[in-house]
Amino acid sequence: MFLKGACYMKDLKTLSMEKMKQSEKKALNIKNAEIFDLNYTPNKIYVRDELEEVAEQIGDYLSMNVQNHILVYGSKGSGKTVSILSLIKSFKELNRDMKSFYISVREFSTSYKIYQKMSGIMKRGLSISDVRKEALEKMKEKTILVLDEVDFLKDLDVLYHICRSTKSNLVLLTQKIHWYKEIRDESIKSSMQPTQILFKEYNSNEIYEILKMRAEDGLYRWREEALKLMSALVTRDYNSDTRIGIKALFKLGVKNSWEDDHIYEGLKEASKEVEGETVQNLRDMDLIILHSLIKYNETNKAYTYALKSLDNYRGYSVSKTHFFRIINYLQNIGLLSLIKKRIGRYYTSEVQILLSDPTIVKREIQIRMEV
DNA sequence: CGATCTCCTCTTCGCACATT
DNA sequence: AATGTGCGAAGAGGAGATCG
Numbered sequence: 001m002f003l004k005g006a007c008y009m010k011d012l013k014t015l016s017m018e019k020m021k022q023s024e025k026k027a028l029n030i031k032n033a034e035i036f037d038l039n040y041t042p043n044k045i046y047v048r049d050e051l052e053e054v055a056e057q058i059g060d061y062l063s064m065n066v067q068n069h070i071l072v073y074g075s076k077g078s079g080k081t082v083s084i085l086s087l088i089k090s091f092k093e094l095n096r097d098m099k100s101f102y103i104s105v106r107e108f109s110t111s112y113k114i115y116q117k118m119s120g121i122m123k124r125g126l127s128i129s130d131v132r133k134e135a136l137e138k139m140k141e142k143t144i145l146v147l148d149e150v151d152f153l154k155d156l157d158v159l160y161h162i163c164r165s166t167k168s169n170l171v172l173l174t175q176k177i178h179w180y181k182e183i184r185d186e187s188i189k190s191s192m193q194p195t196q197i198l199f200k201e202y203n204s205n206e207i208y209e210i211l212k213m214r215a216e217d218g219l220y221r222w223r224e225e226a227l228k229l230m231s232a233l234v235t236r237d238y239n240s241d242t243r244i245g246i247k248a249l250f251k252l253g254v255k256n257s258w259e260d261d262h263i264y265e266g267l268k269e270a271s272k273e274v275e276g277e278t279v280q281n282l283r284d285m286d287l288i289i290l291h292s293l294i295k296y297n298e299t300n301k302a303y304t305y306a307l308k309s310l311d312n313y314r315g316y317s318v319s320k321t322h323f324f325r326i327i328n329y330l331q332n333i334g335l336l337s338l339i340k341k342r343i344g345r346y347y348t349s350e351v352q353i354l355l356s357d358p359t360i361v362k363r364e365i366q367i368r369m370e371v
Numbered sequence: 372c373g374a375t376c377t378c379c380t381c382t383t384c385g386c387a388c389a390t391t
Numbered sequence: 392a393a394t395g396t397g398c399g400a401a402g403a404g405g406a407g408a409t410c411g
Contacts (some may be wrong), residue, residue, distance in 0.1 A: 053383070127379060130379095300393080319385050324394060338392090340391090348393070 028220070029256045035218030036250035038243050041085045042217070043150060045353040050199050051083050055173075057195050058087065061169045062142060063093055069163070069192050073177055074199030076334065077241030079210075080173045081148055083199070088144060090170075099143040101158045106149045111157035114147075128157065135164055143168040151179045151332075156188050163191040170194070201240040207231035211245055219253040226258035230323050233267055244270045272357050279355075286322060289326050290335060293364055294358045297351045299327065299338075313369065327351075 016365040029362055054070055074080045075268075088100050101118055108114050112128050119134035141143070145154070145162065151171040162168055172194065180196065183189055202210070208231035215222045227249075234245040247270035252258060282290065292306040293299075303323050310316040330336050337351040355361070 007401080110381075321386080321392090322384050324385085325396095328395085 005121060007330065027050065029253055029289070030217050031220050033250075035214050036246055036253075037150055038246065041089060042213070043086070043089070044213065044217075045082060045086045046079070047077065048083065048199065048202075048205060048206065051087060052195055053093075053195075058144065058169070062091065062098060063145075065167060067167060067169055068195035069172070071172045071174070071180055071193075071194040071196045073196065073201060075175055075201055075239065075241075076264060077239070077245075078199045078201055078305065079242060079245045080199055084171055086145055088197075090145070097141060099139070099141055100146065101143070102146045104148045109152045110154050114158050116353050117287060129192045130156070130163060133207065139166045139168040140160060144171060145169070146171045146173065148173045149173050151176045156183070156185055159192060160185075160188050163188065180242050185199070202242060203240075204231045204235040207240065207242060207245055209232050210242055211249055214246055215253070218231065218250070221256055222249075222253060223258040226263060227251065229263055231259065232269065233263070238267065238271055241271075241274075244274060247273060266327065268356070272360070274292065275355050275357065278335065279360050282364075284313075284314065284368065285310070285316065285318065285367070286326055287361065287365055288329065289318070290330055291361050293327070293330075293336060293351045294353055294355075294361060297347045297353070299324075299351065302351065316368065 011056060028194065029257060035042070055071065057068050057070050060066075072084065074079050082370055085102065092098055092100065103114055103117055105114070108117050110133060115128070115131040115135035118138055120130060121131060121134055139162070143166070145168055147158075147170065151174045153159075159170070162170060170192070177198075180189075180194070210229055211227045215227060230245055230252075234240060234242070236242045243324060244267060248263070249265040250270060251266045255262070277288075279287070288309050289302070290308050292302040292309060295306055296302040307317060309317060327336075327338070331338060334354060337352050338356055340353060341348050341350055
């Protein structure tokens with residue numbers, strides 16, 4: 001016992017020196033950390049074939065000034081946002097008089113909020129027509145409005161008014177192939193008539209190209225074979241989600257270690273981080289329901305359990321209706337998926353949790369309980 | 372001048388009814 | 392029976408108007 005302690009004390013100094021040196025080394029391999037920020041818009045991107053079609057449509061809009069709306073489908077990390085933003089950036093360099101707005105609908109999920117964001121008028125109490133008027137005023141010249149994750153939009157006012165009373169062009173991005181089909185309002189559909197473009201999932205070569213570009217711009221040293229393995233794994237194990245590859249690349253770049261097991265570990269950590277952010281953004285009610293679904297993967301048992309925990313934690317309650325609405329929401333943001341089953345005469349849904357590490361939910365609850 | 376009222380919207384949630 | 396949908400009620404909240 002004593003000996004161990006002594007050893008530890010003795011090592012502390014060398015340990016800290018070693019760590020210090022390591023930290024210096026870490027910083028040494030990073031050429032530009034910004035490159036690895038998931039919201040970074042690079043000047044140079046991997047141009048997928050489908051992007052040419054988008055570019056053509058935008059080009060037509062700009063030169064003829066006739067609305068030419070675009071709807072882009074693609075799964076998580078298929079490059080929708082980055083591609084579109086980079087493309088618009090380069091169009092802007094050619095057309096100085098062109099304007100553009102980018103709005104994340106997950107964040108601004110009603111037409112009212114979108115108008116507020118666009119007009120810059122954030123005060124409350126104004127009627128929707130007032131805010132709308134201000135927002136449309138900003139769209140008189142050639143304007144492109146990008147609505148990211150448009151399936152989160154709760155009403156269609158923006159779409160209607162932008163199609164009808166402006167000459168602006170919409171670029172809508174979504175993961176949901178059915179979103180447009182499910183719009184009931186025919187008048188909106190007939191005035192919008194977007195060109196629909198599907199961004200396929202990247203294959204492993206494409207992901208390799210993307211990682212290589214980021215590595216070249218952001219790192220001093222890396223290993224080709226490592227990038228190849230990473231892209232293969234991202235394709236196979238992480239639904240071709242490029243974001244996870246990029247995050248992992250940064251982690252490995254910092255350590256400048258490219259052995260196979262570090263790669264596996266780095267990817268796992270990266271995906272946990274992405275999941276962690278989603279979980280942190282949930283409201284208490286959602287979180288508790290998610291937790292009960294993890295505990296009981298069958299909706300009815302989970303409902304009973306959720307009622308109990310809600311009551312314990314905050315004295316809240318949920319109706320079954322609302323409970324299901326929340327489950328649907330959780331499914332929408334990709335935390336779980338439901339498999340409908342029939343047992344005898346009855347139906348149930350089996351819940352499949354899509355988190356690779358469900359314990360973060362419990363941890364998040366504990367953190368919130370302490371406050 | 373501060374207090375209160377009024378206006379308008381947003382969000383959340385449950386009820387009743389519809390669907391599977 | 393288990394889920395999903397439409398609708399509307401309740402409460403919150405912020406800013407400007409109005410009043411004492």
